[in-house]
Amino acid sequence: MTTIPPVFILSTGRCGSTMVSNILNRHPRVLSLSEFFGFLGLNAFRHQRPTGDQMWRLYSRQSARTRLFLREPFDELLYPVDDPTARFTLRNVPTILCVALPHLTDRHENLFDEFEPVVRRQPRQPVADHYRRHFEWLGDRFGRDVWVERSGGSLLLASTLLPHFPEARVIHVYRDGRETALSMNRHPPFRTLLAIFRKFRSWGIDAAALMVKAEHPDWLKAQIETLMATVINPDRLPYDQVPLADFAELWSLMIEMGHRIFGHFPPDRLLPVRFEDVQADPENQIRRLIRFIDPRLEDDAWLREVATVPRPTPSKFQQIDPGEQAAITEACRPGLNRLGYPLEGAFTQTS
Numbered sequence: 001m002t003t004i005p006p007v008f009i010l011s012t013g014r015c016g017s018t019m020v021s022n023i024l025n026r027h028p029r030v031l032s033l034s035e036f037f038g039f040l041g042l043n044a045f046r047h048q049r050p051t052g053d054q055m056w057r058l059y060s061r062q063s064a065r066t067r068l069f070l071r072e073p074f075d076e077l078l079y080p081v082d083d084p085t086a087r088f089t090l091r092n093v094p095t096i097l098c099v100a101l102p103h104l105t106d107r108h109e110n111l112f113d114e115f116e117p118v119v120r121r122q123p124r125q126p127v128a129d130h131y132r133r134h135f136e137w138l139g140d141r142f143g144r145d146v147w148v149e150r151s152g153g154s155l156l157l158a159s160t161l162l163p164h165f166p167e168a169r170v171i172h173v174y175r176d177g178r179e180t181a182l183s184m185n186r187h188p189p190f191r192t193l194l195a196i197f198r199k200f201r202s203w204g205i206d207a208a209a210l211m212v213k214a215e216h217p218d219w220l221k222a223q224i225e226t227l228m229a230t231v232i233n234p235d236r237l238p239y240d241q242v243p244l245a246d247f248a249e250l251w252s253l254m255i256e257m258g259h260r261i262f263g264h265f266p267p268d269r270l271l272p273v274r275f276e277d278v279q280a281d282p283e284n285q286i287r288r289l290i291r292f293i294d295p296r297l298e299d300d301a302w303l304r305e306v307a308t309v310p311r312p313t314p315s316k317f318q319q320i321d322p323g324e325q326a327a328i329t330e331a332c333r334p335g336l337n338r339l340g341y342p343l344e345g346a347f348t349q350t351s
Contacts (some may be wrong), residue, residue, distance in 0.1 A: 010262070011153070012174065012175075013180075018152065026306055031135065033100060042160060055130050055134075065225055065226070105310070128165060192239070195238050195242055248329075256338060270330065271288070272291065
């Protein structure tokens with residue numbers, strides 16, 4: 001790979017970041033890593049200096065956390081769990097086979113086998129150096145010049161990720177929080193996450209705040225996440241008792257925390273990307289995005305192809321009860337003000 005500094009696409013999730021990841025995946029020189037850290041979660045940085053064997057166990061075994069969030073399939077899960085010829089099922093698919101490797105190739109099981117000795121032979125070293133070596137190997141394997149990692153809801157990981165990769169830049173993808181909250185409410189992993197947070201609140205624990213705050217050490221965040229996955233009985237979670245306002249509050253919390261963590265970055269390290277702008281003017285917004293990663297990556301043929309991917313979508317927020325609209329708007333207010341969205345109506349392109 002070249003010396004182009006890596007990039008993290010950070011977002012609340014349910015805001016178009018998967019679309020951006022798919023667009024970059026079509027670029028012949030970009031290694032688009034989708035949900036690599038999203039499925040590893042905070043356990044990705046639990047060990048300060050792991051061995052190669054420890055890293056492979058992290059990649060190849062399904063954790064209690066992953067099992068909890070795979071209660072049912074969802075669109076972003078790329079491994080063919082329903083295929084009778086597949087090696088793994090929903091209950092034992094390895095972490096990096098859920099999305100990350102199938103995003104790169106249809107021959108994901110072969111890549112999984114090829115990747116194992118690469119990971120295992122690494123010496124004991126700082127955990128971020130393991131990831132750098134692994135991503136460089138994948139980049140060379142696919143002939144790419146720069147890696148870009150994107151995980152849904154990655155603002156929950158931002159305070160852990162960025163200190164480990166001080167050379168990385170950030171693309172912050174965001175969307176009107178009211179539309180995002182409604183999308184979270186329909187998404188199985190987010191419904192599970194919010195039901196867990198609600199259960200912990202009933203015990204007097206604000207798990208969301210504990211996970212995102214930068215001042216908490218990595219091991220503590222990982223312990224909280226492990227605790228969430230091991231003490232919770234998924235069959236007893238209050239999935240249907242989570243109000244829409246809870247999703248809106250989580251969105252606003254992530255937006256505010258993201259601002260504290262990287263809002264001070266200079267323009268060469270931070271690119272804000274508004275989902276609605278990409279819908280309205282895909283060619284110019286995607287050109288802006290690839291120029292931020294590296295101007296040498298501009299490719300007119302690729303741009304013409306991927307500019308057809310974004311599509312305007314009608315507002316779901318405008319279709320719900322006015323009382324719910326008011327509650328969601330109020331819960332989103334801090335984040336909406338931070339990002340410059342109008343409070344009087346969802347900012348969604350409809351034509």
